[in-house]
Amino acid sequence: MVEAFRRELGNSLAAIAILVAVLGVAYPILRFIAPGYAIYLTYGVIWSIAALGFNLLYGYTGLLSFGHATFIGIGAYTVGLTMKYLGLRELEPMLVTAMVASAALALAVGPVVLRYGGIFFAIFMLAIGQILWGFYLKFYHVTGGTDGIKIGRVELLGFDLGRIDYLTYLTIYHYYVLAIAAIAYIVMWYIVNSPLGYSLKAIRDNEVRARALGIDTLQLKLIAFTISAVYTGLAGALLAPLTRLVSPELAYWFVSGKIVFMTILGGASYLIGPIVGAIIYTYLESIAMGYTIYWYLLLGILIIAVMILSPRGLMSLADSLLTRARLRWGVWQRPS
């Protein structure tokens, strides 16, 4: 019976385990063969948490937020402000605070913004993001304006890493981030396969019908929005120790566009799509930036090409190739 509940390629715990293993093993290898590119793996993993959160809203609930940088900003500034004003150095309480702050914001604006779907929701989120961005920029005395807030080395799990070599610090941080990401991935797997996850998909497919089945769609969307905010806020908080500076740029609407693109690139209908997308995008951006000053041009063409040629993303491309191979053994699968 349970087989009737589809487990597509890339939606299983096994796929997550393989992915995490690859991200763990790739780091020392990169450090060895292309040391400059290792740090992007950490960035990619962090962005993947944000994209995963975004995708619960977009891929699973059908709500396109064009303002998820809002929560990146909340997360990053939580770290920055607690460090600056409370002198906190332990990362864990800051992560928790960031998640709580993101959830609080989501619960505050959610009941209002979720009344609208489609383009209105997208614009609404954009506006909220820009309000906060304007706040970081203009409330100079609190946030440091464009100077941002400097982030020193953080303490992880109670260990003071202030004295060790910077590259070792970065390596430790990578595995720290990866461990958190692994938990986040697994939790997301549970969410997606839970009654909530299926109900969200139902809302995405047909909200009116879902309501007719007695589902309180507004409440469920609010839950999804809040979880999504918590994930993205967590990513924002994890970014801060790596960027070493929290500035309004992190909360600019262009960052929202980036998160959207990462998700689409990987494949919004797959659990691991946004993860794959985030890591590939991070490398694409950094390589394109290094190769040519016209990397926007490359990126723009790529965005349009992906949307037209494979609107379901790279995972869907991989999936269809694999499906073709599997058909020989008579196993037929397709994405949901």
Add this chain to the structure above:
Amino acid sequence: MALPIYVLDTLFYSSLLFLIIAGLNLIYGILRVVNLAHASLFTFGAYATAWITTSLIVPRLGENLLALMVLPLVLAVILVILVSLALVTPLLRYSQGRGDAFQLIVTFGLLIIFEDLFKLIWGPHPVSAYNLFFQMGFIDIAGLRYPVYKFYVILLTAILALALWYVTYRTAFGLVLRASSMDPHMATALGLNTSRFLFIVIVLASALAGLGGSLYIPVASVQLGLSTEFLVIAFVGMVIGGLGSFVGAVVGSLIVSSLRTLTLIVFPELELVVLYLVAVIVLLWKPEGIGGGRGW
């Protein structure tokens, strides 16, 4: 004593915004696509006008007032239309009916392509052509000097808005326009060649944006990032006025521009925050916008 100047400056800025928002609303009204790359045509118009003025007109014809007024504007708008036909039109037509996400992402791609095309063609430095601004001279208002050029832009846009109003409410084409913006199938139902109709709408919208850019350049320089600056503000105007309507474009551009001037006078610290805050309030209070809700 400065009040008349503030009013004029507000009208000037809202003229530019109107030319962008009207196009955005036309495209949204008829195609139900929010075109993130729309303001890029404005920027393109600005770059093209600066280039035509400084490289073609001034070296050949000197600072001839009439030549400066007419030639750069006409040539630039033609160029913008050509670029729109090559890049924007096909993509918008393709995006139609493919969902909000698809449209937003694809036009976002187009937006950043434009940014680099500008860099490729005109380089990273700001480009300006103040010739017309200074050629038209200045007059005294309430004891302050004021550039005649800004009057010219306000007047030209007002005439254009009236013409647009006339087309919308007094012609057969306008009837189809309004009907189709309420029901996308209407154009077909009215026996119109839908494909040609959409084509005209996109070209008209592009021309308006290009015109805006062309009128903008004698006052200030154009630089990379100008598109997003105007896009985001035009977006706010679009939301405040009402998505997809002619009245919305008028109301939205006037309100945003007035708010900008007001905040600059009252609390200059909060310019950006106030704009977005008002947009959020309008969305809550009247999601269809202050002037909208009835189609184009």
Add this chain to the structure above:
Amino acid sequence: MVSRRDFIKGLVGGLIVGAVAGAGAVYVAGPRREEVKPPEVGARIPTTPLKVGLQYMTKGGGAAWGDPTYKGARLAIEEINAAGGILGRKLEFVERDEAGADATKAEFEKLITIDKIDVHFCCISSGNTPALAPIAEEYRVLTFFADGCTDILFEKVVPNPRFTFRITNIQSADGVTAALGAIKFFNLMEKDKVRVAHIHPDYAYGRNAYQHIQVVFEKVLGKDRVEIVYEGWPKLFGVTDFGPYITSILASGADVLATSLWAADWINFYKQALGYGLFKKVKVVSTISHGIAPHMVGSDYPDGQIAGVHANYYFLYPEHESYPLNRDFVRRYYERWGEYPTNGSEGAYVSVYLYKSAVERAYQALGRWPEPEEVIPFLEGASILGPAGILSIRARPPNKHQGYKNAITGISRVDPKLGFSIVADPLRIPIERVTVPEGWEGPTEPTMTYNWIKATWREGVLPI
């Protein structure tokens, strides 16, 4: 207006700063008559070229600033290579973009980890130096900031720097110099009341300029004689139509407009302001109007305004004929790039030579190519004679590793021969008169110079 005596006084002032600072050695920037002998075989110098990172804003609104700075660094590199390199090692440069703080930092990390640079020359924006300095310290890469002059860098972000140095005069000197220039040239001491309007870009540099102009006005003129009638904070490179700002300034009835708008923002502002007749009604004090490539300040620029050059250097001073170091630099720069150098060009040029002389000194002491750590002692407290005069690197806090040279400002005047507006009647201010001295202790909010002025200047007295 400015006499030879003033200039020598300034030079001596600079020398004193240098001498007190410690090492006291004075190097000379630029090609030398007698070159350091190429090292002998087996002299324990790597045979590989020296990899140099260059990162100055060359795109967007800041390009007008970054481009000449980049050209200054390039000129120095080319000269050094033509003369055989540093201890025989040719310089090879890798250029990456300076943009927003995050992107700049990411590109910097690539320079370190992928391009494996030996030394880094960088930065225009004071938004970027605080982002990069901690990274440079973490990776132990010698980094010379040409600009990005914010006081917070060495007062708060890296209060005890090891690998980061900054060449341009500290930011607070900019506002202080402009304000002193205004008081002196506009005879503000004689006025009963001075109504000041401010317009600054909304970020570190603008905030800093505002605070220091204000503190000097209030201290020198007296608090009750200064009234702020307007403040405008346009977003850096985010506003193009300044109409409402200009109207507000005019409506405020200000006597003096103080501004730190720069590059494209300032060009847009002054062109539009011409249209509104602003310069006929208000005297303008700019910290930085003449800081971009000199020919970019058009012949329509109004005469008689305070023309700032970022409190640093203008290519006409020290006087061409009497100071060969500047004359030759300007000539070589013009021959290479077809334009006149800016303060950024000079800063970047001197950075490269400063590094060269420190490495050579270290080599003399160690007998081998020095590790980055081993170069530091030869930079701390060192002085170098550059086109702008003497530059001294501070060895102790506050503002350890900051370079100091005498500040300059002047009056704008269109030069008929050159065909653009120049800085005329230069007012040279000994730097030690306008900045927090070594060893001073006090609050850092907003800057130490600010608090130092508040605490030590005598009210109602012009300190120059």
Add this chain to the structure above:
Amino acid sequence: MAEALLRVDGVYKYFGGVRAVDGVSFSLGWGERLFIVGPNGAGKTTLVNLISGYLKPDRGRILFKGEDVTALGLAERVRRGIARSFQLVTVFDNLTVAENIAVSVASRLGRSRVAYRTLTSYRDVVEEVERILEVFELTDVASKYPTELSQGDRKILDVALTFALKPSLIILDEPTSGVATKDKHSVMERLIKAFDVTGVSSIIVEHDMDIVFRYARRVVAMHEGRVLADGDPASVRGNEEVRRILLGGVYA
């Protein structure tokens, strides 16, 4: 039978001057099945809209399980056991047949909000999904997507979704519309069988007289908002007015 499941008591609904429902009264027992027939514009859809709560009557009362539900909204009536499916098939196209039903079952069990364990780990949900699949003969297509199903199967899935809410009364608005003629009988047969097995009451609006007289035990015939006849198929068919207006003499 102590109390009727549903009692419609003198219900009126006017749209402007049009009398869509003009004083209709009838009652429905537990487990009973009722077909409503009538020409276009007879007021059938308005009547079921009034019963399910999409519309409120101008006059009259609707009693469900002995309670007056006239003033209650749609959601409240769903909670009390009135479920309804539409002419157009609306299912969740990107969920499998089993998943579609599971969403509905989870909603009924109040588990839609649970995020910390998987849906399939709930034995009761899975067992009920299995039972419903069996009852509606959808077990073979359980792992297919609705887009891969035949029109008939999609229709049945739609009803099964509604059925999964365990309503006391199911209202179907023209369940065989849009289904190919050759499949109409099999669709109706499977639906009726499922209803009989589970004993749920039903009101079915139907156009096709062939189907009505084959599967009905009780028929209400409507015309211009009024009830023409109410009774077993034979007596309704025998009604003079019904024959004139509805049947056009075909079944004479």
